[in-house]
Amino acid sequence: MGTHLNIEAKRRGTTSCEFTELNKLNPLKPSEMDQSRQVFTVDLLERYASKGRGVITCMAAGNDVILLGTSKGWLIRHDFGAGGSSDFDLSSGRPGDQSIHRVFVDPGGGHCIATVVGGGGAETFYMHAKWSKPRVLGRLKGLIVNAVAWNRQLITEASTKEVVIGTDNGQLFEMAVDEKDKREKYIKFLFELKELPEAFMALQMETATLSNGTRYYVMAVTPTRLYSFTGIGLLETVFASYLERV
Known part of the structure; x- marks a missing residue:
């Protein structure tokens, strides 16, 4: 311990005696030392977050x-800004056991996409924060959604x-929803991966408004490759230029 203090004192340009005196002036209790090392804290937001679902x-x-x-x-929405929570049964009317495969929400917290899998295949739903129930995206029936940008x-x-x-069979789709509709x-x-069909695991999209x-700019990752x-122009036009390349 003494050797360690001497080394630290030399690094800081003080003697070991001065270093010891400083410690005496500002002693730290073990609990305070532990707290000073903490970068994050863990708080319990919901003890029964899944509500028994x-x-x-x-x-x-x-x-x-x-x-x-x-x-x-079940899809459960906790709103810690407005307070309260709500839950929606996406398995209703579907045979056998059902499970939510993925859920996605936009940065503003208003738009949600979720895919349920089980007996009867896969179905994907869209839900707006103001809606009382989610809507099935029929065009995606049977497809497992892995990623959303x-x-x-x-x-x-x-x-x-x-x-x-992005789906687990290597396809990309474009969708748009207006809340009022x-x-x-x-x-x-x-787009579809044909040379090496793999699941899309994650997507990211950035846009910039130009004069023309x-x-x-869309990035997509599969288990073995990264695509950009x-x-x-239109997204449809952008991806059309890549259809013959991959």
Whole structure:
């Protein structure tokens, strides 16, 4: 211990005696020393977060909103900003056991996408914070959604703008929903991995508004590869230029 203090004292330009005197002036208790090392603290937000609807299988968070998916096909929304929570049964009317595979929420906490899997295949739902129940995205029936990229620069509470969706069979789709319409405006096929079909595991999209249109930059990752797509115009046009390349 003495050797350690001498080394530290030399590094700081003080003698070991001066170092010891400083410690005597500002002694730290063991508990205070432990607290001074802590970078993060852990707080219990919800003791029964899944509300008895099964175990939690996935989670997404944005703007004081946390979305949880459970092993029994329930989607649970905790709003820590406004207070309160609500839960939705996505397994209703579906045969056999159901589980939420993935849940996604935009940075503002208003738009949610969730995929449920089980007997009867996979179904994907969209849910707006103001809606009383989620809506099935019929165009994606049977497809397992693994990743979602929100248009973070242009998205509003009223509209998702363009959203890119990646599936476990290597396909990408574009979707948009306006809250007032109570359903999706469209779902378009964008791209498919053919040379090496793999699941899309994560997506990220950035946009920039230019004088000649919107520039899109989309990054996509599979278990073995990283892809990037960029161009100006409609998303559909941007991805069309890549269809013959991969």
